[in-house]
Amino acid sequence: MGRNWVGLAAAAVALSTLAACGLGGPETSSAPAASASGEVKGKVSLQTWALKPKFTDYVQGVIDSFEKKYPGVEVQWLDQPGDGYSEKVLTQASGGSLPDVTNLPPDFALPLVKNGLLVDVAAADPKVAEDYVPGGVEGYRYAGFDGVYGYPWYLNTDVNYWNTELLTKNGLDPEALPTDLDGLIAQAKVMKERSGGKAYLMSRKPTLIDLTNAGVQVMAPDGKSFTFNTPEAAAILDKYRDAFKQGLMPRDVLTTKYAGNTALFNSRTVAWTTAGGNYITSLATDNPSLAPKVVPSPAFGTPPLYVQGLSIPKSTKNLPAAIALARWVTNAENQAAFAHLVNIFPSTKASASDPFFSQSDGTHSGDAKVIAFTSLAKAKILQPVQVTQAMSDFVDQQFALAISGDESSQKALDDAVAKCDQLLNG
Amino acid sequence: MTHKRWFTPWVLIAPAAVWLVVFSALPAVNTVILSFTDAKPLGGGGFVGLDNYTRMLDDRQLVDALVNSIVYMAVCLPLLTFLPLLLAVLVEKRLRGITFFRIAFYTPVIASAVVVGLIWGWLLDDRGLVNGMAERLGFLSGPLPFLTDRWLLLFSAISLTVWKGLGYYMVIYMSALGNVNRELHEAAAVDGAGRVRRFVSVTVPGVRNTMLLISVLIAVFGLRVFSELYILSNGTGGPGGRDMSLVMLIQMYGQGLTGQLGYASALSVLLFVVTVGPMLVLMRLNRKGA
Numbered sequence: 001m002g003r004n005w006v007g008l009a010a011a012a013v014a015l016s017t018l019a020a021c022g023l024g025g026p027e028t029s030s031a032p033a034a035s036a037s038g039e040v041k042g043k044v045s046l047q048t049w050a051l052k053p054k055f056t057d058y059v060q061g062v063i064d065s066f067e068k069k070y071p072g073v074e075v076q077w078l079d080q081p082g083d084g085y086s087e088k089v090l091t092q093a094s095g096g097s098l099p100d101v102t103n104l105p106p107d108f109a110l111p112l113v114k115n116g117l118l119v120d121v122a123a124a125d126p127k128v129a130e131d132y133v134p135g136g137v138e139g140y141r142y143a144g145f146d147g148v149y150g151y152p153w154y155l156n157t158d159v160n161y162w163n164t165e166l167l168t169k170n171g172l173d174p175e176a177l178p179t180d181l182d183g184l185i186a187q188a189k190v191m192k193e194r195s196g197g198k199a200y201l202m203s204r205k206p207t208l209i210d211l212t213n214a215g216v217q218v219m220a221p222d223g224k225s226f227t228f229n230t231p232e233a234a235a236i237l238d239k240y241r242d243a244f245k246q247g248l249m250p251r252d253v254l255t256t257k258y259a260g261n262t263a264l265f266n267s268r269t270v271a272w273t274t275a276g277g278n279y280i281t282s283l284a285t286d287n288p289s290l291a292p293k294v295v296p297s298p299a300f301g302t303p304p305l306y307v308q309g310l311s312i313p314k315s316t317k318n319l320p321a322a323i324a325l326a327r328w329v330t331n332a333e334n335q336a337a338f339a340h341l342v343n344i345f346p347s348t349k350a351s352a353s354d355p356f357f358s359q360s361d362g363t364h365s366g367d368a369k370v371i372a373f374t375s376l377a378k379a380k381i382l383q384p385v386q387v388t389q390a391m392s393d394f395v396d397q398q399f400a401l402a403i404s405g406d407e408s409s410q411k412a413l414d415d416a417v418a419k420c421d422q423l424l425n426g
Numbered sequence: 427m428t429h430k431r432w433f434t435p436w437v438l439i440a441p442a443a444v445w446l447v448v449f450s451a452l453p454a455v456n457t458v459i460l461s462f463t464d465a466k467p468l469g470g471g472g473f474v475g476l477d478n479y480t481r482m483l484d485d486r487q488l489v490d491a492l493v494n495s496i497v498y499m500a501v502c503l504p505l506l507t508f509l510p511l512l513l514a515v516l517v518e519k520r521l522r523g524i525t526f527f528r529i530a531f532y533t534p535v536i537a538s539a540v541v542v543g544l545i546w547g548w549l550l551d552d553r554g555l556v557n558g559m560a561e562r563l564g565f566l567s568g569p570l571p572f573l574t575d576r577w578l579l580l581f582s583a584i585s586l587t588v589w590k591g592l593g594y595y596m597v598i599y600m601s602a603l604g605n606v607n608r609e610l611h612e613a614a615a616v617d618g619a620g621r622v623r624r625f626v627s628v629t630v631p632g633v634r635n636t637m638l639l640i641s642v643l644i645a646v647f648g649l650r651v652f653s654e655l656y657i658l659s660n661g662t663g664g665p666g667g668r669d670m671s672l673v674m675l676i677q678m679y680g681q682g683l684t685g686q687l688g689y690a691s692a693l694s695v696l697l698f699v700v701t702v703g704p705m706l707v708l709m710r711l712n713r714k715g716a
Contacts, residue, residue: 086682090467093683111683115468251552251574254665269553388684397667404665415486426464426686 037320041072044321045099046329049308050082058341066328073321086389093117098313100322101329104150106139107385109311113142113149119312120147125323132330136347139307139381143223150309151330152347154338157303157379158274159368165293166271170194172201177297181210181239184272184300188248191271202249203261203270205399206240208392212382213301219384226420229413237402237409244403254400266290274299276306277372278343280365296368298375305379307347343369345376391420454698460691467685478692488693490668491675492700494580494655498587498671499648499704505588506644507637510595515629517596518603532593539590543657546586547573550658573658576668583654583669587647595640599633606632638712645704649697652677672697 051059063075078099080088086108092098093112104112112118121140122128128148129137136152164174171194178184188201208218208228216233219226243249250269252260265273266287283291310326312319328334335346336354343365345357357373360366387395395416402412461478464470482488517528534542549555550572557569572582606629614624630637652673655663663670663678670678672693680690 090683093468108683111466111468117468251571254574255579255660255662260660389682390678390684390686393662393678394667397663400662401666406666423684423686426689 039072040070040321040324042318042321043074043076044101044318044325045076045078046325047078047080047099047102049080049085049103052079055338055341058338062329062334062337066325069328070321070324073324075325093313096315098315100316100318101310101312101326103153103308104311105306105308106150106381107387109140109149109309110142110385112311112313113145117313117315118149119314119316119319119322120149121151121312121323121326122148124312124319125327131349132347133349133352133376135305135376135379135381136307136309139305139385140309140311142385143221150311151326153308153310153330154335154344155308155347155376155379156276156278156306156344157372157375158299159277159279159371159375160297160299161265161273161275161279161294161368162297163265163268163271163290163293164295166191166199166268170199170271172271174295177295178272178300179297180300181236185239185243185248188243189246192246192248197247199268200248200250200264200270201272202243203253203264203273204249204256205253205396205403206236207383207399208387208395209304209382211236219386223384223386224425226417226424229410229417231410233413234409237399237412240399240403241405241409245405254404276343277345277369280363280368281343284365292364295364296371298371302382303375303379304382305376307381309347343372345373386424387420388423391423394419394423457691457694460687461695463688463691465687465691467683467687470688474688478689481689482692482696487667487670487675488672488696491670491672494669495649495651495672495700497580498584498651499645501581501584502587502591502648503641503644506591506595507641509588510592510640511599511630511633511637513592513596514599514603515625518600531596534590535593535597537590539653540657542590543586543654546582547658547660550582574665576664576666579658579664579669580655583651583658586654586658587651591644591647595644598636598640602633602636603629635712638708642705642708645708646701649701649704672700 046063048059059077059079063077067073067075076099089098089102089104089108089112092102093115098112098117104118109118128151132152133155136155137148139152140148140150142149160177162174162177167174170191172187172190178187184202191199191201211228211233212218214232214236216228216230216236218228244253250264252264252269256264261270261273262275262279264270266283268290280291280294280296283294310330312322312326316322330347332346332348332350335348336351336356338344339346339351340356345351346354351357358370360370398407398412398416398419401407402409407415462473462475464472464474464477513531517524517531547554551557552569552571552574554572556572557566560566561569570578572578610628610632611624614628619627650673651671655669655671656674659669663674676690676693676697679686679693
């Protein structure tokens with residue numbers, strides 16, 4: 001092998017270092033929205049997020065009934081896989097090929113709103129605020145932008161879940177579950193002592209949601225800067241740091257992301273987790289021996305509100321059909337049918353009186369559904385939609401440094417705020 | 427039959443040349459251009475001069491990522507340059523059952539990096555096999571935080587890379603060893619050289635160019651490490667994000683609908699420059715030795 005070949009190979013590898021990290025170009029501008037008035041006919045596309053194959057029959061049924069109601073319309077349904085959805089939406093938005101009706105949670109919709117890519121559905125359809133619950137509609141209103149940029153679809157919130165077997169085995173009473181952080185820490189001490197440090201109650205680091213719940217204002221009202229580096233926030237982190245130091249939570253919490261607490265719960269390392277109203281039903285399939293031992297209770301403080309919705313891009317060529325389809329998919333009847341299949345909750349005001357959601361069938365899963373439904377009445381979006389994945393990652397890292405004692409809580413918060421501001425305005 | 431048309435060689439290299447230009451050269455140039463802008467996936471793109479580069483001076487995570495990438499390279503380079511050579515020399519022998527060892531050493535290469543990373547994660551977890559065995563045998567009183575301590579996590583990832591790479595480089599060395607003149611070994615043996623002396627004075631010079639190529643590949647790979655650190659840290663970059671590599675940092679800034687493509691591109695340019703450094707050193711060594 002000659003040295004020239006070595007040189008060539010080296011050069012190729014070096015070039016790939018740069019090219020492999022190469023990134024796409026900037027956006028393309030959007031066309032103005034088509035007219036909202038007009039007959040509902042022609043082709044219209046609908047994009048959902050990870051609903052196939054589990055809910056294929058349901059979605060297809062909704063589409064079939066829409067096509068039956070509007071005989072001249074043809075719906076093209078695309079379902080995107082769960083992973084990489086934001087990248088898929090980004091590609092579509094950059095190329096001006098977003099489907100006419102696209103499932104976008106509020107944080108995905110925001111960057112598109114900032115670039116003028118989405119239709120203000122409140123302007124095109126003034127009854128939005130009347131027909132949907134305020135929390136859902138608020139999810140699609142953004143500081144600095146007039147209007148509503150999506151039809152609220154299904155809602156969910158967090159419920160506390162407890163492993164009763166671990167609790168009773170370690171001297172704790174499943175009938176006297178903690179209702180706040182201090183209660184959690186107190187019972188976590190009992191569990192540590194009784195289990196000899198083999199089992200834990202606490203299962204995660206704090207998040208921005210916990211700070212909001214403790215009364216900390218995470219972001220300035222104008223949405224232009226972050227404000228969570230307060231002494232109150234530092235006091236919350238200090239509580240977690242002390243708990244970590246006392247061995248009340250596994251070291252894994254330093255390197256677990258969102259849903260990491262559920263993984264620890266599933267492995268029976270910890271006795272508490274938070275998850276959506278559907279958790280026990282999923283657990284019955286994924287971990288059938290654990291599911292019967294799990295009981296739900298309301299989330300600590302104000303429950304977080306998670307919203308899914310359908311947005312319409314300005315690039316749509318068929319706005320009347322897009323609005324009609326988005327309304328059809330999110331109407332009370334279709335949402336209720338969806339919610340009967342899985343523990344999610346309708347965003348329509350008309351569904352509030354449906355006894356299906358307010359009465360348990362006596363199972364723990366049914367109790368969780370009722371707790372979640374009841375919680376929705378006071379649930380709020382607790383993490384500003386301006387928080388991006390990079391911000392979330394950095395905040396998570398700083399909180400890990402604080403609770404491990406590698407940084408003071410105040411320094412970690414100051415660094416997190418500085419970085420979030422830089423990412424927000426950079 | 428002979429072909430003497432002037433364009434024949436151009437036609438032959440055209441597919442590779444087009445591929446190189448479209449998928450390597452143009453994206454590389456685009457990355458350099460983006461690094462001087464405030465580009466985002468759905469906006470920006472205005473010229474910001476050296477802002478993205480001056481911002482690096484203030485980025486504490488970048489310092490950690492650089493240190494991690496350099497340590498990764500510095501440890502992997504000697505281990506993956508010499509250990510596979512020793513393995514290749516061993517499995518080259520025609521012994522009964524040697525095929526089993528050849529396959530065993532090569533098996534990690536064909537396994538997916540993600541799958542292997544997950545398995546190592548389970549092994550090294552606080553409640554994993556390694557800690558469990560060590561505690562049961564009385565070597566440890568409590569679990570070693572392989573995955574939750576900055577340096578232990580980094581070296582766990584390095585161990586994974588070395589374990590997974592041994593077989594790959596061993597095979598490259600085996601083909602190079604086939605080209606080493608056996609008569610030289612025999613002549614050295616006749617002159618009284620022992621095994622070690624023959625290895626140092628005959629085998630190593632015989633595979634010198636291969637060794638250099640492997641060094642370059644490992645240096646570049648070490649600086650560009652991603653999968654091992656990402657999987658072992660659950661994508662968090664370790665406690666406090668202090669185990670991020672440069673590529674992880676680029677991914678963090680560049681991903682999603684709100685990615686900062688300008689800064690991520692500037693980091694990519696930095697990675698390129700950092701990668702070229704050790705390569706030039708190795709090339710120089712090669713020239714000196716030629």
